[in-house]
Amino acid sequence: MSRTASTDFCSRPESTPEAITKPVGVGLRHQHYRDALCETSAVDFVELHSENFFAQGGITRSMLEAIAELYPISLHGTAMGLGSAIGIDQGYLEKLKHLVHDVKPFLISDHASFAWSRLNNRMIHAGDLLPLPFTDDALKYLINNVKHVQDEIGQRILVENLASYVQFDQNSMTETEFLSELVSQTDCGLLLDLNNLLVNAHNFPSQDGDVTPLAAAQQWLQEIPETSVGEIHLAGYRLPANGNFIVDDHSQPINEECWSLYRYALERFGPQTTLIEWDNNLPDWQVLTAEAQKARQLIHQHSH
Amino acid sequence: MLNASETLIQQQSFLSRIYQQDSLSSSQTGLNIYRNNFRLTAARSLSLTYPVIARMIGSENMLLLAERLLKKEQPSTGDWADWGEGLPEILADSELHAEHIYLTDVANMEWMRHQADKAKSTRFNQKTLEKLSRKTLSDTKFVLSDGLNVFHSEWPVDRLWEAHRPEIADPKSYLSQERFRMQSCYLVIYQQNRRPQHQLIDQEEYHWLSNVTQGLSIDALIDTHPNFDFVHWLPRAIEHNWLLEIH
Amino acid sequence: MNHKQHLASAAIALVLASSVIAPVQAGGKEKCYGISAAGQNDCGNLAGTHSCAGQSTVDNDPGEWKLVAKGTCVDIGGMLKAEAKKRYADQQSKKS
Numbered sequence: 001m002s003r004t005a006s007t008d009f010c011s012r013p014e015s016t017p018e019a020i021t022k023p024v025g026v027g028l029r030h031q032h033y034r035d036a037l038c039e040t041s042a043v044d045f046v047e048l049h050s051e052n053f054f055a056q057g058g059i060t061r062s063m064l065e066a067i068a069e070l071y072p073i074s075l076h077g078t079a080m081g082l083g084s085a086i087g088i089d090q091g092y093l094e095k096l097k098h099l100v101h102d103v104k105p106f107l108i109s110d111h112a113s114f115a116w117s118r119l120n121n122r123m124i125h126a127g128d129l130l131p132l133p134f135t136d137d138a139l140k141y142l143i144n145n146v147k148h149v150q151d152e153i154g155q156r157i158l159v160e161n162l163a164s165y166v167q168f169d170q171n172s173m174t175e176t177e178f179l180s181e182l183v184s185q186t187d188c189g190l191l192l193d194l195n196n197l198l199v200n201a202h203n204f205p206s207q208d209g210d211v212t213p214l215a216a217a218q219q220w221l222q223e224i225p226e227t228s229v230g231e232i233h234l235a236g237y238r239l240p241a242n243g244n245f246i247v248d249d250h251s252q253p254i255n256e257e258c259w260s261l262y263r264y265a266l267e268r269f270g271p272q273t274t275l276i277e278w279d280n281n282l283p284d285w286q287v288l289t290a291e292a293q294k295a296r297q298l299i300h301q302h303s304h
Numbered sequence: 305m306l307n308a309s310e311t312l313i314q315q316q317s318f319l320s321r322i323y324q325q326d327s328l329s330s331s332q333t334g335l336n337i338y339r340n341n342f343r344l345t346a347a348r349s350l351s352l353t354y355p356v357i358a359r360m361i362g363s364e365n366m367l368l369l370a371e372r373l374l375k376k377e378q379p380s381t382g383d384w385a386d387w388g389e390g391l392p393e394i395l396a397d398s399e400l401h402a403e404h405i406y407l408t409d410v411a412n413m414e415w416m417r418h419q420a421d422k423a424k425s426t427r428f429n430q431k432t433l434e435k436l437s438r439k440t441l442s443d444t445k446f447v448l449s450d451g452l453n454v455f456h457s458e459w460p461v462d463r464l465w466e467a468h469r470p471e472i473a474d475p476k477s478y479l480s481q482e483r484f485r486m487q488s489c490y491l492v493i494y495q496q497n498r499r500p501q502h503q504l505i506d507q508e509e510y511h512w513l514s515n516v517t518q519g520l521s522i523d524a525l526i527d528t529h530p531n532f533d534f535v536h537w538l539p540r541a542i543e544h545n546w547l548l549e550i551h
Numbered sequence: 552m553n554h555k556q557h558l559a560s561a562a563i564a565l566v567l568a569s570s571v572i573a574p575v576q577a578g579g580k581e582k583c584y585g586i587s588a589a590g591q592n593d594c595g596n597l598a599g600t601h602s603c604a605g606q607s608t609v610d611n612d613p614g615e616w617k618l619v620a621k622g623t624c625v626d627i628g629g630m631l632k633a634e635a636k637k638r639y640a641d642q643q644s645k646k647s
Contacts, residue, residue: 029593049590052593057424058423080382089380125379132311348591436559534558
C-alpha cells in the first residue's frame, strides 16, 4: 500500500498511543470516514467490517488505504460463519486473505455463529449471525473451521460470543464450556462482547429469580479462562416495548449496566483491547470517541 | 455418540425456517427477529445497489421486491454487495411494468454502475500502445477496463438517473426544466477516478464498443466500422480510462 | 503501409501528441473523502446487531402485498406517457 499521507488534507496532532496500556478503538462506519481522517488522535485503532472492503477497487478501497495509513486496523468479519457445518466458502476466504495481506490488521475476528448452508441443494449464505447449539457436534465443526481459517490466513483469530434470539433444547454444555473448549483446541482468542452477554441475560433470564442479568453475565465471565481474552466489545441497545426481546441494535450509548460489567471484566482479566461499537442511529464522531475516552479512563484505573 | 451430521441438518432446517415467508406474525419470537432482519437487510442492500430505483418507488416497494428476489436469487458470497443482479427481471415481471416500463432499464443501468463501482481500479498500460504498430492487426485487440459495460435503452435512463441524484431535491421539476424527452440512449458505463461513471455515446460508438467487448481484433473492427473515427476515439478511450491495454 | 496501418499510426501519433495519459487514480488526498457509500454489510449480518431490523416487524403475509407506484415513479411515468403520445402524434401528422 502506498504511503501518500493525507496530511495536506487535514492537519492533526501526533498521537501517542504508547502511553496507554491497551488500545481503545471505535467501529468505523462510512458516516465518520472524514472525521476519522482528520482527528486521528481521538482513538488508538479502528475496526472495520471486512466484507465492506471485498471489492477489488473503487472509492471504498481508496478510503481503506487512507485509513490504513493512519490507524492500526482490526478486521471484524460479519459473514465468515465459523460454525457452519458445511464449511466456509473458499471464495470468501480468498477475499479475506487478500484484504489481510493489504491491510495487515493487528486483529482479525468473527463470530461463533453459522452462515453457510444448503437450501434446495444450493450453497447459500444466510446473511446473518445464526446461533449454534452448544453440543459436541457443533463444537467439532467450529473447531475445524477456526483451525482452517487460522491456517489459511496465517494469523490467530478472535471469536466473539453471540447475542442469540433462540435457545436450543439439545444443548449439552454451557456457552462458556463451549467457548473454553474452542480456545483450548484451536489457540484462538475470545472477543468478549459484554453487551451481547447482557442482552442474552435479559432475553433469557435465569431460572433462579434472584440472579440479576448483571450477576448472570458476571458469572459467565468467571467461567472463561483468564488468558483467553483478546478484545472486548462495548455497545448500547434500544429498550424494547414491554414483553419483547431486546434486539442488540448498537444504536445507543453504552448503558450503566454494561459499564459496570466492563469494570468487572477489567478486574477479572486486567486491561484489554477495547472497542466501542455503534452502528445504528450514529452520533457525532465526538460523542463516539468520548465513549472510547471513558473506556480508556477505566483501563487506566485498572492498569495497576 | 452423536450423529455426525446432526448439526448440518439442524442448520439447514434453521435456515429454511428463516426463508419461509408464510405464516409470519407480529409476535416477536426469536425466529421472527431473524426473519425480519434477513428481509430488511436484503431490502437495505438492494436500495444501496439501486439508489435511483429506491428513490423512484419508495422503501415499501423495495422491501417487496427484495422479498420476491430472495425467492429467485439467494445471497451466496457473504458480501451483500454481490447480491441483486436479478432485480431488473423482477421489475419486468412486476405489476409496475405496464405503467412504468422504463424501470427495468433504470435498474439495468444501476447494476452496471454498481459493477463499475466495485471493479479493480487500473490505468491504461501505455507501453502496450506500440502493439498498434504491428504489420497486421488481425491478432491485436483492445482490452477494456474491468467493469466497463455498454448499454442501450429505449428510454432516457441517463436523464432519469441524473434527476435522482441525492443533491436533486425534486426530481420531477428537475426533469421538467430539462425539457424531458422520451428518447432512447446509448451509454458506456465505466470506472474513472475510482468512481462509477457513465457517458452518452452515439449508436455507432455503441456498436464499436460492443464489438470491442466481444473481443474482435482491431483489423476486424475497422472492417466492420469503416466510417468510425477510430483515430480520434483512441485518445478519448484512454482519457476516460476505458482501455486497460492493447493486447 | 496499408490503410489500417495508416490509421493505427495516426492514432498513436494523436495519443502521443495530445499527451493523453491515463487518469490518475484518486490518491490519499482525494477531495471526495467522506462521501463513500454506506457499507452493505453493516446491517443484519453485522456483529449481531440486527440494526436494520430493530424492533420492526411486518405483520402481513408478504405474498399478499402489491407494488403500488408512488413518488417520482408516478410523475415520471405520466411524463413519459405524455411524451410517448406526443411523439406518436408527431409521427402520424408527418405521414399525412
